[in-house]
Amino acid sequence: MSLSLVGFVYILSIVAFILGLKRLASPKTAPAGNLIGAFGMGLAVLATIVTWSSHGVDVSVRHNLVWIFVVMALASAVGWVLAKKIEMTAMPQLVAAFNAFGGLASAFVALGEVTHAQAHPGIEHITGSVPAVAALSVIIGAITFTGSFVAFAKLQGMINTAPVTFPGIRWVNGALLLVSLVLTVVFATNMDNQGWVWAVLPFALVLGWTATNAIGGADMPVVVALLNSFSGIAASAAGYVTDNEPLVVAGALVGASGIILTAIMCRGMNRTLAHVLFAAFGTADSAGGGGSGAGGPARTVRNFTPEDGAILLANARSVIVVPGYGLAVAQAQHNVRELADLLIAKGVDVKYAIHPVAGRMPGHMNVLLAEANVPYDQLLDLDQVNPYFETADVALVIGANDVVNPSARSDPSSPIYGMPILDADKARNVIILKRSLGTGFAGTDNELFFDPKTMMLFGDAKKTVLALVSEVKAL
């Protein structure tokens, strides 16, 4: 295969990536879009391999090809099994793990290319700005690797999910970044000594670790989105180093996607990216009472039985379900759908209100409900659903807290003040399913729990929903 033909195939694969992403604009066209993207990837990989076979007069190249196939087969099996076995609740961890692998691969590509080039000093493609970009690729790839690894471990509960900081951490992280960049410059001006590019590695690896470890577990969705962007930029840089256009383009697409998702998540929490990265939100001192938020003046909540809830639900004309992550933790998605189906059969209008940060990553709750066969046209996002609350008879809040806390609207002293919330408090009645009267991630009391029109149903979300289901059936 001639090089210009390979270039043509690369263009085709880029077109496939862009068309594939375009089709993600609707759940209807999305599955085909993903397949088109995968097809583009297959084309790019195939073209790359075939190029070499045609140039492959050298025996060692053929030898490497066998190794490449073996490694690819092994890794494909690993990726396939991971993708098929993973629980949907563990999706954020999986994406974090894949990010880590992508970042690592970019760093390896840059280091490998430099190592090869050193064997032939002065060859054309490792001159000019290439060494600097190679070092950048190593830096971004390494930060993505350890950062994603820490995010994975926090999401999985393997390590302390609280922010781990120490005095002067910003100075230390700043210094780590500065040293990495200085080494980049040194390598760029002294490219015959590849030791410099390796010297970058430990600093960048430590930086990814300390910077991510200083961020609380609740903020990991933002971190994963940001690192997703990083993995794209690292691939772009690796593309420049290996003189390969598809990497540059595809990496830039992913970089843009990650930045957009990061911005959406930040907006959903009304925080700036800098605040997420550096504020150590949700530390022990701001979390206050921790388990029991009812430490202040004794206030009463209206505690009811599932029977009361069932009567209210069955007699409603419209119900808006507000699912929080507590619902997913209790694995109650299917039961909630069963309850919704029963209500719909009784003529009740049922909608789901999905807050941008309802799950553990952007859009996570939608996937969890889709898995439970909730039709996607019943899932409304914040802007779509909020006008409906005023006319809703019941807001059924399941395992959510901060996203329905009215103090975000009214109390400037609240840590979540300004965060866009679902207006569940505007519904005529509110039913809240909750394990205890604890505070949310932001560690603040929720006025809604004490509202006279609120009915609290304490207990495990799944058991309570099951009780509601049987009570509605018995009516």
Next chain:
Amino acid sequence: MILHLALLSQSPALLYLFIFVLAAFIGFEVITKVPATLHTPLMSGSNAISGIVLVGAILVAGQDETTFGTLLGLLGVFFATINVVGGFVVTDRMLRMFKKDKRSEKGGGA
């Protein structure tokens, strides 16, 4: 115009930057149209696309200047392939779960 093209052909770095910036803009345009419902599949799907670094890893693994360089390339191939295959497969799995409500089609929405 001719002057600019000449400039780009003189400097591959500039040409690559050119491509990078344009591609980033396409990315922004395309991805802002993805609804919130599909943000998780978008993330895993774009994650799979960032596995394109596999192509670079194959290029590095296929050179035979140094054994160590080839080894680094093969490691890159390993991790990038997991990223690519796992990413596309799990995205496919998720997207197949999204179904439209049959009732709302005849009911005309809420």
